[in-house]
Amino acid sequence: MTEADARRRLVAGAADMIRRRGLNATSIREVAKHAATPLGSTYHYFPGGKQQLAAEAVRFAGETVGRMLAGQLAAGPVDGLRAFLALWREVLVGSEFRAGCPVLAVSVEEAPDEDRLAVLTAAAAVFDGWETQLADSLRDHGVADGEAEELATLVVAAAEGAVALCRAQRSTVPLDRVAARLESLLTAAAG
């Protein structure tokens, strides 16, 4: 395993642990164990410790979703929406409702110190990135500026909230209902 591979596995492992348990319950020790990497090496890769690893995990999740979104938005905003919601549905069903979104997870735990602020800042940038991708696509399809921004934020907020509702109710019904409404909304605006 190269250094880059080991680093990537730690980041992906941290993202998975955070989207299941949240940030407070994620330990660098367990992430290292999970990635079959010596604990000492994690401090070599992440001298800033858990908060640095968490910020990278958030950015990793943001980029993974963002790349998929960019690909699907090429076919139009409704295709992008469908792919975005399908991805969350897969995370929920594939984990038996035990995993959600790591970006949301870090956003709902208080940030008392500066280190933690770096994680929150990473989360803010990820949400902003997804919103911007969706808003740009809507604008490209003739939706006015303000409406495009509002719709894009609604999509990201509703998807994130629906994932939490699905985890609580151990059912995909909330996400399916949100998908139906958002799809008719985006089709009307940009169809």
Next chain:
Amino acid sequence: MTEADARRRLVAGAADMIRRRGLNATSIREVAKHAATPLGSTYHYFPGGKQQLAAEAVRFAGETVGRMLAGQLAAGPVDGLRAFLALWREVLVGSEFRAGCPVLAVSVEEAPDEDRLAVLTAAAAVFDGWETQLADSLRDHGVADGEAEELATLVVAAAEGAVALCRAQRSTVPLDRVAARLESLLTAAAG
């Protein structure tokens, strides 16, 4: 302080701690300290320990919001929506974006044991209760069954997600954008 008062303070204190830090980082010891109640007495009030206290905190938050919602929905679904979103806005601004929703918080931390499932079940019931209140109001204002359910779930999911986005971005912009879209949606459906 009567027993009922002490119990209520512990439940309200737990709800506040959970909506700030999440469930894992909430300790019964700190809740007791915060409520100025001897630690021993918490086990008297909550023999099921932290998970029982957390489940009651979730139900307490559910009932507080549910009562307010019932009052405002009497004037119609759009008034209910406005009050629901205004409440979350107040929580965010009043806490400088450090507090969110305790019901969402417990929904995004993995539930490995049966005790924890009781908390998740309480959260599912709270979300379901808010959705039902909104859907009933929409139906009363002439919205068809399926659409009323979809809109109600969209409102709850989008509000919950927007609160998380606002905490990450330390700004009310996500909630304000979501409010604009949801209000025009509900006005068109039930206005």
